[in-house]
Every structure is written in structure tokens, then in C-alpha cells.
Amino acid sequence: MRLRFIFFVCCVMIAFFGALMFIPGFIDSITGSDETSEVFFSCGVLTLLGGAFGALLFYQSVLEAPRMKEMFILTSSVWFSVAFCCALPFYFSDISISLTDAFFESVSGFTSTGATVLTGLETYSKGFLLWRAMTQWIGGLGIIILAIAILPMLQIGGMQLFATENSDNSGKNAPLVAIKMKNIILIYLSLSILCAFFLFVAGMTPFEAITHMMATVSTGGFSTYDMSIGHFEGNNAILWVLTFFMTICSLPFVFISALVSWKWDEVRNDTQAKTFLFLLLVLIVPISICMYLFLPIFEGFWNTLTIFAFQVVSIISTTGFVYEDYTNWGPFFIAFFLFLTMIGGCTGSTAGGIKIFRFNILFKALRRHLQMMLTPHAIIIPRYNDKPITENIFISIIAFLTIFFLTATVSTLILSLTGLDFITSFSATLTCLANVGPGIGPIVGPDQNFAEISNIAKWVLSIVMILGRLEFMTIIVLFLPTLWKRRN
Secondary structure, three states: OOHHHHHHHHHHHHHHHHHHOHHHHHHHHHHOOHHHHHHHHHHHHHHHHHHHHHHHHOOOOOOOOOOHHHHHHHHHHHHHHHHHHHHHHHHHOOOOOOHHHHHHHHHHHHOOOOOOOOOOHHHOOHHHHHHHHHHHHHHHHHHHHHHHHHHHHHOOOOHHHHOOOOOOOHHHHHHHHHHHHHHHHHHHHHHHHHHHHHHHHHOOOHHHHHHHHHHHHOOOOOOOOOOHHHHHOOOHHHHHHHHHHHHHOOOOHHHHHHHHOOOHHHHHHOHHHHHHHHHHHHHHHHHHHHHHHHOOOOOOHHHHHHHHHHHHHHHHOOOOOOOOOHHHHOHHHHHHHHHHHHHOOOOOOOOOOOOHHHHHHHHHHHHHHHHHHHOOOOOOOOEEOOEEOOHHHHHHHHHHHHHHHHHHHHHHHHHHHOOOOHHHHHHHHHHHHOOOOOOOOOOOOOOOOOOOOOHHHHHHHHHHHHHHHOOOHHHHHHHOHHHHOOOO
16 A cells, blocks of 8 residues: 555645635735734645645655555545645634634535534634635535545445446546546536626625635535625525526536536436436425415515525535524424435535435335335346446445444434534534534524534534545545555
8 A cells, every 4th residue: 555645645735725825815915904814824834835845755656546445545534634734724813713613614614514613704804704615615626526536436325326437447447537527627617607707796795706606616505694695685686596506516517517518318318417406396396385375484475485495405405505594484394404404416516415316226226126026036127327226336325324324323422422402413413414514403503503512522523524525435444454454
């Protein structure tokens, strides 16, 4: 195992994020926030030089692609090291938060979760708020790369279903992946520009448009206001722009690439994207009509549809923007949004959660099981996007779901030991596991944050956020002794 190579890549990433710290530093120096700008410049220099020195120290020419063991360690190492790196400006800033809070905020940003421990956001410098948004925007791009190029190769959670054809030949496969990633990065940048432009046209200031664009395209959910999107109350145009782009960025970026390339066969055959859009339609329209007729919380059907559609897309896309405290709408909506938290968007997008394609596979497995009960000797091979679903994929998805709910159970029990009630413990775990952001209850509810929970709970939830984002197995496999055994 080439540990020097792993350390080298981690140091390069640390140096990269150190260089990025100069951007909010310049913003604060221009806007007159000299103290905060000094923090960013100091952290930037320290991180950039430290990362560069480490890269030189561990430099190793890469003559072959990373092996399976190295990819497991590399993926987890990069995520943890970058999270600590990004926490430095939070910790050394003048807002005086603990290292625990700084790491929690950094992890929440980089995993595009959106849970926060900060209040009084309106008083913070523009550079600070921009850095907070940047962690999400870059983390969102990293999540897409992870889902398209890395997790299928590691065969985690059924992701091997999305591996590039002929993936057994890495020499031929690498150019295909490189081309695909180039197109997806261009789409990510294009969506970012369009989102910022339309938010500006809808009524946001340029700074608000840029920071909320970063939170939207990454499906992260960090806002520059304590009231989140409730700050823009009465502006339905902003809500619809956010709803549209949250929906788009919850779709597979490979699907979007096929759509803009006019590859209609690929578009029509994408079961996951069609299921996601159909699910949104089924959830939003009937319930909006019922709310308007029987639960007139908002004035007029258009306002009801706008706000409810925004809130549903915000949660199911795991963005976590909040317009108002939807737990005040009644017990049904508490349960509705809690279960919606688990679903998530599509794989290959910036969204978190269990992912739509896994539900597709589970329903196909259930259908096959029922068919085989009637015809036990029949040979039934279910297909997904014209690809056969093998037993290995079924087992991989079952393993993912088992770890998902086992992690939720253990984390809920640990949080309960810290003194939190069951609803707070369970919803906080679920929202961090699915990388959504707001939970349920008076402590971590939609109009609250995670500042009041204990440090132990914050460290647990920080790990839970990373576990959920890296699809569990990437980290859990590190604790298997066989990974570290040297082959003879």
C-alpha cells in the first residue's frame, strides 16, 4: 500500500483549500473587515505552506492508478483532512467558537449538510459568509466526482450499477471517465452562473445571489440569514428560482449532460430521474390542493403551492433551506417531512439521502420475489436502465440500508445518553445522516440550530455526516483487519 501517495494527495488538497482562503480574505479587506481578513490570510498561508511542504515531502510519481485498498483510505483521508483544514478560519475568527463547533460547521459545509451552530449571521463579515458558502459549493462538486468516478469502482451501496462500460480495463476506461467528468464540471459551473443570475433578477443582492447559489447548486442549504429563506418572505420569484435549481441539481448530472447534448435515448431510459420527478409531482400537487381547501395556512392557492413546493423540494433534495417552521403546520407534516428526509435525491447529483435508485431496485426486488412465489422455477432477471441487476447489486444495497439504519440507531442512542430527548436525538441523527440540515423539535427544529447540543453530540453528528456522505462502507472498511494485512 502506497501510504506516501495517500499523504501526497491529502497534502495537495490541503494546499488547494489554503489557496482558496485568500478569496474571502480579499473580500473582507475590501469591505473593511480587517480582523477577519487577517484570519483568512494567516490561515491561508499556514495551510498553503503546510500542504505544499507535505506534498514535497511525500511526493511520489504516480505510475499506476490507485488500487482498491488505497482508494478506500484515500477517500476517507481527504474528507477528514479537508474538513479540519476548512475549520481553521471558523476557529480563529472573532466569533469565538470552540474547535468542536468549528469542525462541525466545516463538516456540515463540506458534506453539503447545512446544519449550523451559528447565530446572528447578519453580523458576520462577507468574507466569513462567503467561505461558509464556498465549502458547500466545492464539497458539492467533490460529491459528484465521488458518486460518478469513485463509488462505482468501489462497488458501494449498489453504485457499481453506474460504472462506465468495460470498467475492468482501467487503461481504456480512464479517458471515458475524464471526458464525462469534464462535461459534468462544465454543467456544474453553468448551473451556478445561471442560478446566481436568476436569483439576482428575482430580487437578491449580488452577494446574496452568489452565496445562496453556492448553497443551492450544492444542495447544501447554508443561508446568510438566521431566518434562512424566510428572510425573503413575500418574494415568490426567489422561491421558484430556488425550487427549480434545487430540483435540477437533485437529478443525476449524467442525465443533465445527456439532456443538454440532445441524447434522448439516455434521457428516456433514466429510470431514476423519471421516478424522482414523478414523486415530486405526486407529493406536491395533491397535498397543496388539500392544504388550500382544508388547512388554509397561506393566503391563496398560488402562495400555498409556492411555499409547499419549495419546502418539499428543499427537504427531499437535502438542501435544507427553510421558509418557516413547518412543524407548526400540524402532526401530519412533522411525520411527512421526517420521512421525506430519508429519501434524498438521485445518485450522481449533489443530493444526499438513501437515493431514489435504491428504492427503484428494492421495488424491482420485491416484484421479482412476488413473481417467483407464483412461479418458483422461473428465471427472472430484473433490469435497471437496460442493465441487468445482479445479486451482487441487491446484496450491496441491502448492506447499505442495514448500515444506514444501524448507524441511525446507534447514533440516536448515543445522543440520548447526552440528555437529548428521543425526537431530537432521532431527527438530528437522521438529518445529519441524510445530509439535510434541519431536524425536528424545539432544539434542532427548522427555526433552531445545533448550538445547544453538547460537544459529544456534535462530534458524533460530525462523524455521522461524513459517514452518510461517503456512503458508510468507505469508512467502515477501514476498521477491517484484512485491509491492513500485507500480502505475501
